Amino acid sequence: MVAEAKKTRIVILGGGFAGLHAAIHLDDTLARDPDVEITLVNRDNFFLFTPMLHEVAASDLDLTNIVNPVRKLLKRINFFAGEVESIDLERNRVSVSHGFDHHHHELPYDHLVIGLGSITNFFNLPGLEERALTMKSLGDAIHLRNRLIAHLEEADTECCAAVRRPLLTFVVAGGGFAGVETIAGINDFVREAVPFYSNLREDMLRVVLVHPGNVILPELGEKLGRYTEKKLTERKVEIRVNTRVTGVTDNSVQLSTGETIESKALIWTAGTSPNPVLDSLPCAKERGRLKVDEMLQVSGWPGVWALGDCALVPDRKTGQYHPPTAQHALREGKTLATNLIASVRGGILKPFSFSTIGQLAAIGRRTGVANIFGINFSGFAAWWLWRTIYLSKLPRFEKKLRVALDWTLNLLFTKDLVQFQTFRAPTISHKNGMEPQVPLPDISLPDIDAGQVASLETLP
Numbered sequence: 001m002v003a004e005a006k007k008t009r010i011v012i013l014g015g016g017f018a019g020l021h022a023a024i025h026l027d028d029t030l031a032r033d034p035d036v037e038i039t040l041v042n043r044d045n046f047f048l049f050t051p052m053l054h055e056v057a058a059s060d061l062d063l064t065n066i067v068n069p070v071r072k073l074l075k076r077i078n079f080f081a082g083e084v085e086s087i088d089l090e091r092n093r094v095s096v097s098h099g100f101d102h103h104h105h106e107l108p109y110d111h112l113v114i115g116l117g118s119i120t121n122f123f124n125l126p127g128l129e130e131r132a133l134t135m136k137s138l139g140d141a142i143h144l145r146n147r148l149i150a151h152l153e154e155a156d157t158e159c160c161a162a163v164r165r166p167l168l169t170f171v172v173a174g175g176g177f178a179g180v181e182t183i184a185g186i187n188d189f190v191r192e193a194v195p196f197y198s199n200l201r202e203d204m205l206r207v208v209l210v211h212p213g214n215v216i217l218p219e220l221g222e223k224l225g226r227y228t229e230k231k232l233t234e235r236k237v238e239i240r241v242n243t244r245v246t247g248v249t250d251n252s253v254q255l256s257t258g259e260t261i262e263s264k265a266l267i268w269t270a271g272t273s274p275n276p277v278l279d280s281l282p283c284a285k286e287r288g289r290l291k292v293d294e295m296l297q298v299s300g301w302p303g304v305w306a307l308g309d310c311a312l313v314p315d316r317k318t319g320q321y322h323p324p325t326a327q328h329a330l331r332e333g334k335t336l337a338t339n340l341i342a343s344v345r346g347g348i349l350k351p352f353s354f355s356t357i358g359q360l361a362a363i364g365r366r367t368g369v370a371n372i373f374g375i376n377f378s379g380f381a382a383w384w385l386w387r388t389i390y391l392s393k394l395p396r397f398e399k400k401l402r403v404a405l406d407w408t409l410n411l412l413f414t415k416d417l418v419q420f421q422t423f424r425a426p427t428i429s430h431k432n433g434m435e436p437q438v439p440l441p442d443i444s445l446p447d448i449d450a451g452q453v454a455s456l457e458t459l460p
Contacts, residue, residue: 007037008344011094011109013084015042015070017050017326018308019115021333022340023077030341031076039078039107041096045070048138051326051390052403054178054362056141058185059415063142065402068395080107084116084277089301111303111340114290115333116275118309118324123271126247132173132268135182144182146419147265148190155204156197168204169263171253173245174270175211177219177361180228182267183209184364187237192415208238208261210245210253212270217369219359220376224369227378231363245270274310286312294351296336305340307332313352328354360386 010026012019023040031038046067055061070079082098082105094107120136122128133147134140148170154160155167170190172183187207194200209216209232215225216239229239244256245266253261274288283298284291290298290306294314298304307313309324313332322328335352342349358372360382368383370376377385387407394400 007035008111009107009109010036010038010111010113010340010344011107012038012040012113012115013087013094014115014117014308014310015040015044015047016115016117016308017329018117018333018336019113020047020070020073021330022113022115022307022337023074023333025334025337026340027074027077029337030344033344036344037078038076039080040070040074041080041082041084041094041107042070043081043083044138045079045081046138047073047395049390049394049399052394053135053138053141054181054185056138057135057144057148057182058189059145059417060185060410061403061406063138063420065399065406066394067138068399073395084275087112087114087277087281089281089283089304092303109303111343112305113336113340114278114298114304114306114310115308115329116277116310118272118274119276120268121271121273122268125245128245128248128266128268131248131250132266135178135267135269136272142420144186144267145189146421148186149193149417149419151265152190152193152197152200152417156199158199161199164200164204165206166251166262166264168200169206169208169261170265170267171208171210171245171261171263172267172269173210174268175209175213175216175218175239175241176269177217177359179209179211179267179269180217180232181362182269183207183237184232184235184362186267187232187235188364189415191236193417196417205236206238206263207236208240208263210240210243210255210270212242212244214241216241217361220361220369220371224371224376224378228361228363228369231367235364272309278310294353295339295349296332296352297339297349303343305336307336316351316353317355322352322354323356325356325359327357360389362386 012023026038030036046069049066052061052066056063082096085095085097087094092109095104096107097104120134133144151167155164170186172179190205191202194202215222217225217228245253246256247254248266251264253263253266283301289310289312291312292298292306296305296307298306308329313322315322331354332352335350339349358370360370362368362383366383367379368386369378370382370385391400391403
């Protein structure tokens with residue numbers, strides 16, 4: 001008998017922009033080779049298009065239209081829906097878990113691609129981890145949308161008239177892209193929703209953006225940042241620059257200036273950190289991110305690659321590192337896939353090189369800001385560019401069409417106020433054909449003597 005040839009096993013950890021685009025490129029190339037087995041591991045069974053996440057929270061898009069099932073994107077690559085528990089670089093093993101009982105498996109590899117991204121960091125600030133809302137996942141966006149509607153419903157009741165102020169005050173921490181797009185979206189949403197609540201008025205709403213820097217959207221430069229501040233202020237958003245959130249309670253948000261804002265809703269977009277799974281890896285890191293070379297290889301560990309938010313990719317043009325943006329991540333994915341093919345089949349590795357094309361932000365009410373090839377755009381033109389460019393980047397024609405239809409319908413109808421609750425409906429259990437047995441209340445009667453009984457019997 002002829003011994004079966006050993007397959008080259010490639011494991012990709014993470015299905016974000018970087019990991020998924022590496023997998024998509026390999027799916028059409030190396031995955032066709034019968035001697036290669038590729039597995040993608042991701043917690044969710046879908047790819048989330050994060051640039052449109054704030055539109056789900058603001059009820060501009062249906063929640064499933066910005067996600068794509070991984071199994072529909074990959075034809076030849078195996079997919080494992082589960083959590084990455086640990087990585088053993090010395091034994092070439094990855095420990096993963098999945099299922100209702102959270103049981104564990106070990107995945108051996110010859111090549112490992114680490115694209116685990118980043119997670120929200122609360123910096124040990126008092127009360128944040130227990131109370132703050134975040135905007136990193138589809139679940140976060142749905143939860144924020146439900147929370148906004150729940151606050152409006154609660155504040156509309158007569159019994160809550162005395163506590164309406166904290167219910168109708170919304171604070172967003174962080175003036176970067178995520179924070180500005182989130183506050184612009186929710187400001188439009190709650191102000192458009194208020195007329196449907198008979199006991200509420202728009203002047204009861206308070207929306208506050210807290211940013212630690214001198215100007216919001218610093219990535220776009222001071223001019224566009226000031227323009228954004230002006231537009232948001234015109235729409236009654238309060239902006240606190242050079243200010244940090246220092247703590248949060250059930251009813252208030254504390255700021256570094258000493259100010260306390262009465263609010264029951266803090267949305268935190270002010271900090272991220274690399275995935276903690278990387279902490280135990282015995283390789284070079286800086287601020288928790290893996291240091292790689294220009295080929296995206298982890299130094300000292302042959303066959304280990306890293307990309308995306310969890311990697312520090314050197315930029316030979318500037319001598320610094322490439323920024324952790326989506327446009328860099330998807331191109332890193334393609335370069336890494338090309339280098340993997342060269343490594344497996346024999347070839348020359350290609351260094352990663354890319355310069356930022358531009359950056360865009362939607363700031364509500366069909367306005368935006370953008371810097372493309374060094375040229376500034378603002379207003380409707382920038383908003384149109386934002387929608388056109390991101391729609392073109394959204395995977396699969398089906399999702400592009402659904403998003404375009406949602407945007408078209410938004411021109412004709414108001415935002416939806418339905419809460420997407422996941423509670424189980426009330427149930428009851430009793431035999432067929434029988435009335436449910438309801439226990440009678442336990443009523444204690446006073447003692448009655450024989451004379452009282454006789455007198456009661458004589459009553460008409």
